[in-house]
Amino acid sequence: MVIESMQDKVIIAGPCSVETPEQLRATVVPLVAGGIKEIRVGIWKPRTRPGSFEGLGKQALPWVEALGNELEVDFTTEVARPLHVEEALRHNITRFWIGARSTTNPFTVQELAEAMRGLKVSVMIKNPVNPDPALWIGAVERMQAMGIEDIRLIHRGFSNYSDTFYRNSPMWQLPISLKTHFPDLPMLCDPSHICGRRDTLAQVAQMAMDLNFDGLMVETHHQPDAAWSDAVQQLTPEAFFALLKGLRTVREAVESWEAKKILQGLRDAIDACDRELMEALLRRQNLAKEVGLLKKKHGVALFQRERWKQVFASRAEWAEAAGLDAAFVQHMYELIHVHALKTQEAALQSGGPPSSPPGSPKNGVKAQLNGKTKDGDQKDSNPDSSPAEGENPAEE
């Protein structure tokens, strides 16, 4: 690999789509000369709306096979149907990826897994278009059940309803959660599909490196502006190598004894902060419960639009004044509010009194935090659980 610092990473690059033998060669030769060992190419392209370029299909396979043999490089392509797998295998392509739309559909994933049953193939599984970790996990399990061992994950971001800064929101907590679930599967980042534009690719690729992702998959084209698909997000091979050169890579863990000691001190302080946060959250929850019971007594709606508008706006102002990110704090308050309503509803249903005496719940809070109560929503506190019903995962 030309880029020294990327030695330990899996770096995959190549055109969004194969267009002509000339375009394929002009794009791939400089990538291979730069040390790239695995080339991505789109042959079958799932397009959201009809009428866009849907890939050349099997016509492109002989070109890919011939160039692979000549340059001694591996090609990887997206497969969405068992027929794609069969046709690619006929041309010695044994590396595949499953696209975000396919990952969403367990029938499709199952059919693809069965088409690869027992074969020595490599499969990369992109996250589903919707932020549902269970679908992503399920796709891996379906592949594993067919004896496929070489499995990697690709984080390509999650669909947005409206136009946002990203083409697909990164929602970094989801790949982090998958990495926690499957610690041995390499996690690659696809900044091209997250960004949907060239100028922000480096920033997202750097975030992936800082999170210690295992590699990158980047769309490249010798003449990006003339590309038949994804023109605005592809990089020339030169720009791609410049991007790689500019990335800072990180170590898995701190090595020096001195730094380890400092780190431990900081982590202890974070633990203390989080304990204070828990106490404050529990105090707030108990107060909300009391309000809920008061509302029940007086036949008042749990959701109080005006009060909530005021809380939501003022917390953002307080956050800004305190030097915190207002959007982050607002998102946190959306979760807190929904949870307060759930807590109030539960208290109403059970009809019981609040779990700590009105007024000064401090000792009660301490006791509860020490495990002397059954209060608290276990499901929400599980770091591996998917976003709670009705709650959107955080945007960056």
Ligand SMILES: O=C(O)C(=O)C[C@]1(C(=O)O)C=C[C@@H](O)C=C1
């Ligand atoms: O002030 C209230 O009425 C509450 O119940 C508290 C609270 C909150 O969590 O701050 C919860 C629900 C309401 O919609 C508004 C505010």
